[in-house]
Structure formats: structure tokens, C-alpha cells
Amino acid sequence: MNNSDVKILIVDDEQIVRDSLTHWFEEDGYQVSSAADAFDVLYNLEPGKYDIMLVDIKMPKMSGLELLEKVKEIDPECIVIIITAYASVPSAVQALKNGAFDYVTKPIDPDELSHLIKNAIKQKSLKKENIAMKTSIDEMFSFEGLIGESPEMKKVFELIKIVAPQDTTVMIRGESGTGKELIARAIHMNSPRRYYPIIPVNCGAFTETLLESELFGHEKGAFTGAQYRRKGKIEMANGGTLFLDEVGSVSPKMQVELLRVLETKQFTRVGGNEIVKVDFRLISATNENLEKLVEEGKFREDLYYRLNVFTIYVPPLRERRSDIPILANYFVQKFARQMNKPPLKISDEAMEILLNHHWPGNVRELENAIERAMVVGKPPEIKPSDLPFLIEKNNITISDSLEAVEKNHIQKVLNKYEWNISKAAAALEIDRVTLYNKIKKYGLKKN
Amino acid sequence: MPKAAVLLINFNATSLIPIIEKKLYQNFNLQMHQFIPNIDLTEIYSEVRDQYYSTKLLEYSLKYYNDYDKILSLTDFDLFVPVLTFVFGEAQLNGKAAVVSAHRLYPEFYGLPQNEELFLSRLIKEINHELGHTYGLRHCQNFECVMHSSSNVDEIDIKSENFCDRCKEKII
Numbered sequence: 001m002n003n004s005d006v007k008i009l010i011v012d013d014e015q016i017v018r019d020s021l022t023h024w025f026e027e028d029g030y031q032v033s034s035a036a037d038a039f040d041v042l043y044n045l046e047p048g049k050y051d052i053m054l055v056d057i058k059m060p061k062m063s064g065l066e067l068l069e070k071v072k073e074i075d076p077e078c079i080v081i082i083i084t085a086y087a088s089v090p091s092a093v094q095a096l097k098n099g100a101f102d103y104v105t106k107p108i109d110p111d112e113l114s115h116l117i118k119n120a121i122k123q124k125s126l127k128k129e130n131i132a133m134k135t136s137i138d139e140m141f142s143f144e145g146l147i148g149e150s151p152e153m154k155k156v157f158e159l160i161k162i163v164a165p166q167d168t169t170v171m172i173r174g175e176s177g178t179g180k181e182l183i184a185r186a187i188h189m190n191s192p193r194r195y196y197p198i199i200p201v202n203c204g205a206f207t208e209t210l211l212e213s214e215l216f217g218h219e220k221g222a223f224t225g226a227q228y229r230r231k232g233k234i235e236m237a238n239g240g241t242l243f244l245d246e247v248g249s250v251s252p253k254m255q256v257e258l259l260r261v262l263e264t265k266q267f268t269r270v271g272g273n274e275i276v277k278v279d280f281r282l283i284s285a286t287n288e289n290l291e292k293l294v295e296e297g298k299f300r301e302d303l304y305y306r307l308n309v310f311t312i313y314v315p316p317l318r319e320r321r322s323d324i325p326i327l328a329n330y331f332v333q334k335f336a337r338q339m340n341k342p343p344l345k346i347s348d349e350a351m352e353i354l355l356n357h358h359w360p361g362n363v364r365e366l367e368n369a370i371e372r373a374m375v376v377g378k379p380p381e382i383k384p385s386d387l388p389f390l391i392e393k394n395n396i397t398i399s400d401s402l403e404a405v406e407k408n409h410i411q412k413v414l415n416k417y418e419w420n421i422s423k424a425a426a427a428l429e430i431d432r433v434t435l436y437n438k439i440k441k442y443g444l445k446k447n
Numbered sequence: 448m449p450k451a452a453v454l455l456i457n458f459n460a461t462s463l464i465p466i467i468e469k470k471l472y473q474n475f476n477l478q479m480h481q482f483i484p485n486i487d488l489t490e491i492y493s494e495v496r497d498q499y500y501s502t503k504l505l506e507y508s509l510k511y512y513n514d515y516d517k518i519l520s521l522t523d524f525d526l527f528v529p530v531l532t533f534v535f536g537e538a539q540l541n542g543k544a545a546v547v548s549a550h551r552l553y554p555e556f557y558g559l560p561q562n563e564e565l566f567l568s569r570l571i572k573e574i575n576h577e578l579g580h581t582y583g584l585r586h587c588q589n590f591e592c593v594m595h596s597s598s599n600v601d602e603i604d605i606k607s608e609n610f611c612d613r614c615k616e617k618i619i
Binding site for chain 2: 003014016017019020021023024026027028029083106107108109110111113114
């Protein structure tokens with residue numbers, strides 16, 4: 001903040017004090033005004049009108065303490081500095097408890113006043129920066145990377161909106177590559193914990209002992225190579241969100257440890273005795289059938305119920321084909337920016353292939369396909385030959401027999417019309433009975 | 448050439464006056480006229496604080512020397528304004544009158560040995576600073592500029608006695 005942007009109000013019943021301080025602050029280039037009593041101030045006070053108020057504690061009609069309370073009600077961000085005589089120091093201390101920034105005793109040491117005002121401005125600037133940053137964080141990350149207009153994805157967005165503000169434990173289920181981590185991040189970024197970190201841990205990527213150290217941290221000397229004390233992911237997530245991906249792959253021993261920390265919100269580091277208290281929200285994700293694992297005794301039932309409080313199911317890409325064009329174009333724009341080249345148009349033929357592909361790797365596979373196409377594709381558009389899976393299939397799998405071609409074509413058309421038999425039959429220019437017979441003959445199934 | 452009345456009110460470092468005269472000419476193109484006024488200061492003296500009220504001193508100087516373009520009062524008295532414990536000086540922003548107290552510029556005030564060079568440097572800085580206000584200059588963010596705010600003597604020592612280019616432009 002420049003001095004000329006700072007609005008200071010001096011409230012004192014003594015004209016001489018008002019004049020001296022006004023003169024002092026004017027020399028510093030601040031916008032200064034003054035008032036002789038509290039009613040003058042409150043008459044037309046509104047949020048943001050003043051940045052800093054210097055208020056004499058002893059005034060007729062209404063005391064500085066009362067004024068402080070009322071100012072804080074109208075404009076909580078206004079910084080109030082109390083001016084007091086030595087005899088009134090206890091009242092000034094009370095003022096601090098009521099939200100005053102600081103107090104100065106009359107006569108004021110110029111050096112002290114100068115520092116006080118500088119500190120007040122610093123605090124005000126930090127608050128303003130903080131608000132601006134929070135706003136930009138909110139704008140930037142609310143649903144970053146989560147794209148989809150299909151009814152299935154709209155339902156997911158609805159669930160995120162419902163659960164995000166609560167502190168509920170969430171389990172995200174869906175196939176690999178459907179964007180479970182993005183959903184976890186969206187929940188975190190729309191929760192009250194968003195100004196704290198979200199700490200992701202891929203449980204499937206560690207052995208049991210490594211995962212233990214990764215989650216709980218370790219003390220110096222806890223094991224060979226532990227030269228320093230290290231914070232674990234749980235400790236790092238304090239205040240924020242812990243995201244446990246591939247939670248189905250956690251070993252039985254670690255399941256017990258995890259359950260304990262979820263129930264007590266405290267733990268000890270590996271090799272340590274100190275109890276560390278933590279406060280975090282848990283979001284977990286899995287692509288495994290946890291119910292089956294519970295039945296088989298591979299996953300603890302009590303942990304299952306702890307994790308599975310609110311479930312969000314992310315549909316695979318093949319179940320929301322209407323999102324493919326939007327996602328594909330989003331990735332084209334993304335990679336164009338990253339590669340610093342103009343975005344390519346996706347040709348109708350290439351889009352047709354994208355729409356009919358089975359997408360076992362889901363959105364991640366689509367993203368990789370577009371990245372490759374952006375690398376090999378030539379302007380102005382992405383052609384079918386730029387898509388990786390088409391090359392593989394052309395070379396390896398598709399037979400030249402008429403039956404194979406027919407089967408493949410019917411499957412594509414059915415997928416395109418999301419297995420709406422009437423629409424698919426109309427597109428194939430055959431009747432519905434014939435289509436049913438063909439489906440039966442080729443053993444076609446809805447993906 | 449504009450004229451400046453320099454009033455010496457219980458100011459003992461008179462040996463420095465020729466240097467001050469030269470600086471007033473160099474920095475402000477002011478022709479100095481020196482006075483030792485015989486004015487009664489009892490009314491502006493605070494017995495409790497053992498200090499003189501600087502704003503009133505400015506008023507006195509304006510009352511008797513208003514014919515001059517600028518009026519600079521120099522004094523060894525310690526100065527105050529009621530809300531502050533002390534001031535090094537005071538000036539009318541965009542006006543005529545300025546006052547500088549040498550009281551807290553002497554190293555001896557801080558229990559240090561006499562140092563005329565340091566004292567002169569501080570005095571010139573304060574004169575330039577307060578007169579700068581009479582030319583409409585506010586405190587400058589440039590920490591080397593003489594118009595940078597200083598609320599203790601260390602801050603006076605840090606800055607230079609010169610105006611930064613932006614401030615100088617306004618004086619011209």
C-alpha cells in the first residue's frame with residue numbers, strides 16, 4: 001500500500017491533538033481526516049471507509065472503548081489504535097482484548113507512532129493480500145480439471161458440492177484413470193480446509209514398512225538410514241486433507257494402524273514415543289471391490305465402515321461418451337499451451353474414433369492419446385492416424401472377414417447411441433428385430 | 448532572489464551560520480537574512496515538559512517576519528507538539544515558516560562525545576527537510592532522500608542531506 005492510499009481517521013475531543021496528528025500524518029502523505037467525537041464517526045461509517053483509526057479513550061458522550069466496539073461491528077477490518085493517558089492503561093489493555101490493534105500513551109514518542117502506523121499498514125496490506133489470494137485460490141481451483149457435462153458427471157459435481165463443506169470422510173470409487181484424485185482435490189478446495197494442504201499418498205506404491213514411515217514419519221535413528229527426524233504425511237496434512245489413493249492395497253498391519261489414527265486422531269512417529277495430535281479430513285479412493293476384500297478377510301470391516309461414510313462413484317469414460325468431445329478439446333488446449341503451439345482441430349473422423357473407443361484407461365488414456373496426437377499431428381487438424389490405439393488395432397486385431405467387420409461396426413454404432421436400440425437400428429438402416437438377432441449372434445454386450 | 452529570514456533563538460552553534468547560508472542558497476536559491484529576535488517565549492514554554500511548543504513558535508515567527516519568502520527558526524530549545532514527546536522540527540506544509548531544534552541533534556544529548564561534523568550534518572539535513580515541507584514536499588519513500596521521514600536520530604544519520612530527483616524537481 002502506498003501512503004497516499006492509506007486512510008487515517010483521528011478521533012479526539014482535543015482540537016490540539018487532532019491538529020498535531022493530522023499535520024504529522026499529512027507530512028507522510030496519508031489521507032487524514034479527524035472527528036471530535038464518536039457520533040461524528042458513526043454517523044456515516046461504512047466498511048472500508050478508513051484503514052486506520054486513532055481513537056482517544058477518554059471522550060465525552062461516548063468513550064473510545066464503546067466506539068471501538070461499534071466500529072468493529074460495522075467494519076471488522078478497520079485497524080483501531082487507542083490513544084490513552086498513563087492513568088488509563090488498564091482500559092487500553094481492555095481495548096486490546098476487544099479487538100484494538102494497539103495503544104499508545106500520550107504524549108506519543110514519534111518513533112513509536114511511526115512504527116505503529118507502519119505495522120498497522122503492514123497488517124492491513126497482508127489482510128488485503130490474503131483476501132485477494134484466497135479469492136484467486138477459490139477461482140483457480142474450485143473444480144480444476146474436472147470436466148464433463150454428461151448427466152453422470154453432473155451428478156458427481158452435485159455430490160462434491162454437497163459433501164465438500166462438511167467434514168465427512170469420503171470414499172471415491174471408480175476405475176483407474178477416471179480422475180479420482182481430481183475429485184479429492186475438488187472436495188478439498190471447496191471445503192473450509194482449503195487454505196491448508198491436501199496431502200496425497202498412493203498406498204499401492206509403498207511396501208508395508210515404507211508406507212508406515214511415509215504416513216507416520218520417523219524419529220532420528222528409527223532405522224538404518226533414518227539420519228533425521230522426518231514428518232509423515234499424516235502430520236503434514238494437519239489442518240487439511242489426507243488423500244489415501246489405492247486404499248484397498250494397504251496391508252492388514254497398516255490397516256490396524258490407520259484405523260487407530262482415524263479413531264483417535266493421534267499417533268506416534270516410527271521409533272518415537274511422543275504422541276502427535278492431528279486434525280485432518282480423510283478422503284480415500286480405490287478401484288478395487290472392497291466389499292469382496294472384506295468378505296475374503298483381506299480388508300478390515302471396521303476400517304471399511306470408517307472409510308466408506310460418503311461414497312462418490314466416478315463413472316468410466318465409456319459410460320459418459322458425451323463428455324469425450326469436451327474432454328478431448330480441453331486436452332488439445334492444455335497441450336497446445338504446454339507445447340507452445342497452436343491448438344489443432346480434431347477432424348470428424350478422428351472424433352468418431354475417439355467416441356467409439358472402449359477407453360479402458362479412461363480419461364487418463366484420452367489425455368495421453370491427445371498428447372500424442374498433439375506431438376505427431378500436423379496443423380490444421382488431428383487425423384485418425386495421429387491416434388495411438390487406432391494404429392495398434394489396425395496392425396494387430398481387426399480381421400478382414402465380413403463377419404468381423406460387421407460385428408465391429410454394429411458394436412461401434414451401439415456404443416455411439418449408448419445402446420439405444422431404436423436409434424442404432426435406424427442408423428444401421430435395419431429393423432430392431434434384426435439388430436437384436438445380430439447382437440445375439442455376435443454376443444455383443446453393453447460395456 | 449527570494450529572501451529567507453533566519454531567526455536564531457537561543458541557538459549557540461553560530462559558527463555554522465556561514466555554512467547554513469551557503470546551503471540555503473545552493474539548495475533553495477534563498478538569500479539569507481539573519482536575526483536574533485527578542486521575543487518572550489514564556490507562553491510557549493511547558494514547565495512540566497521543559498520544552499517549547501513548536502507550533503506556537505512558528506506562529507510567532509510568522510507574526511513578526513511575514514515579509515520574508517521563507518522564515519527559518521533555529522533553536523537549541525527542545526521542541527514539542529502536545530501529542531508527541533518531542534519534535535526535531537516543524538514546518539508549514541506549502542507555507543512559509545519552519546523551525547528546527549538542534550537540541551537532540553548534538554551527540555552529547557545521547558551521552559556521546561562532541562562531534563561537530565556529525566552535528567552539522569544532522570542540522571543541515573533537518574533544515575533541508577523542514578524547509579522542504581514549506582515547498583509542499585511530503586515525506587519521501589526514498590530512504591536516501593532528505594525528505595525521508597525520521598523519528599529518531601539514527602534515521603537522520605542514515606539519509607543523505609540531498610533531495611532525490613523527484614523532490615528536487617518540486618522545489619525548482
